[in-house]
Amino acid sequence: MTDITRAGAFQLSDRSVNRMGYGAMQLAGPGVFGPPKDHAGALAVLREAVARGVNHIDTSDYYGPHVTNQLIREALHPYRDGLTIVTKLGARRGDDASWIPAHSPAELTQGVHDNLRNLGLEALDVANLRIGDIQGPAEGTLEPQFATLAELQRQGLIRHLGLSNVTSAQVKEARAIAPVVCVQNHYNLAHRGDDALIDELAGLCIAYAPFFPLGGFFPLQSSALSEVAADLGATPMQVALAWLLRRAPNILLIPGTSSLDHLSENLAAAELALPDAALARLNAIGALAAS
Ligand SMILES: NC(=O)c1ccc[n+]([C@@H]2O[C@H](COP(=O)([O-])OP(=O)(O)OC[C@H]3O[C@@H](n4cnc5c(N)ncnc54)[C@H](OP(=O)(O)O)[C@@H]3O)[C@@H](O)[C@H]2O)c1
Numbered sequence: 571m572t573d574i575t576r577a578g579a580f581q582l583s584d585r586s587v588n589r590m591g592y593g594a595m596q597l598a599g600p601g602v603f604g605p606p607k608d609h610a611g612a613l614a615v616l617r618e619a620v621a622r623g624v625n626h627i628d629t630s631d632y633y634g635p636h637v638t639n640q641l642i643r644e645a646l647h648p649y650r651d652g653l654t655i656v657t658k659l660g661a662r663r664g665d666d667a668s669w670i671p672a673h674s675p676a677e678l679t680q681g682v683h684d685n686l687r688n689l690g691l692e693a694l695d696v697a698n699l700r701i702g703d704i705q706g707p708a709e710g711t712l713e714p715q716f717a718t719l720a721e722l723q724r725q726g727l728i729r730h731l732g733l734s735n736v737t738s739a740q741v742k743e744a745r746a747i748a749p750v751v752c753v754q755n756h757y758n759l760a761h762r763g764d765d766a767l768i769d770e771l772a773g774l775c776i777a778y779a780p781f782f783p784l785g786g787f788f789p790l791q792s793s794a795l796s797e798v799a800a801d802l803g804a805t806p807m808q809v810a811l812a813w814l815l816r817r818a819p820n821i822l823l824i825p826g827t828s829s830l831d832h833l834s835e836n837l838a839a840a841e842l843a844l845p846d847a848a849l850a851r852l853n854a855i856g857a858l859a860a861s
Pocket residue numbers: 592593594595596628629658700703704734735754755780781782783784785786787789807808824825826827828829831832833835836
């Protein structure tokens with residue numbers, strides 16, 4: 571069985587998390603809205619992930635909404651020591667499944683309480699403030715929103731703060747208000763706009779958790795990726811994850827899946843070593859995508 575600790579661990583302030591984690595978004599219904607098609611299957615994926623050593627789960631109360639957090643609570647509460655659940659604030663869902671920014675102090679405070687209730691926690695381990703959306707970061711100040719979360723942190727409702735869908739300038743602005751332990755933006759083998767930000771955060775010992783590490787709703791496809799995978803006796807998704815692990819020491823993986831088979835496949839990437847020649851071929855995919 572895979573030893574996921576082979577991928578190493580990272581220190582999120584006072585919490586050590588394995589670099590191979592799990593993203594829970596795909597457990598909600600189609601379009602990340604409503605209940606899962608297979609409730610028992612969703613619980614099984616969460617329990618298996620933790621049984622296999624995953625101690626970092628990414629979620630949000632706006633997945634479903636509420637569905638993903640309630641599944642995590644049903645599957646895993648009372649939580650084992652050392653499990654770190656990272657959630658996000660800054661959006662809500664419309665009745666039509668739309669994603670609506672929710673950045674007022676009242677909405678952020680309500681979001682923290684919704685997360686606490688649905689996860690069954692007295693304090694959130696890590697709360698990321700989501701500024702932009704899956705299209706990318708939105709320019710502008712985050713001072714009022716981040717100050718609101720910093721105040722909730724002072725009240726003891728949040729242990730650590732992070733950011734999502736942000737620019738380098740916004741990270742700097744946030745750090746002047748309160749410590750930032752992680753950043754979550756869109757990044758993968760074929761979507762490498764954050765290369766400079768990742769390196770900057772590595773220098774600051776801030777984690778970077780790429781969302782859509784496998785390409786998200788459109789899993790990565792490339793002939794070079796498939797060829798490298800075939801050469802290594804691995805799958806393209808495993809190679810995509812192993813490449814991220816090699817990319818920088820502060821990268822934390824949160825691949826999402828609703829399938830036990832895919833979970834097992836993804837976790838096995840923790841043990842996949844990429845020879846330098848394979849790495850060079852994979853780096854060329856990013857260069858091609860950027861050109
Ligand atoms: N901050 C943000 O704005 C933001 C946005 C999006 C996501 N996120 C977070 O990032 C996490 C990861 O993103 P994601 O789950 O959307 O994208 P992802 O991890 O890139 O890809 C998930 C998709 O790939 C499929 N998949 C997973 N493993 C596979 C495998 N081994 N072979 C083939 N297909 C596979 C999944 O389908 P199956 O279920 O069939 O396996 C699912 O459709 C989410 O869970 C969420 O927590 C954050």
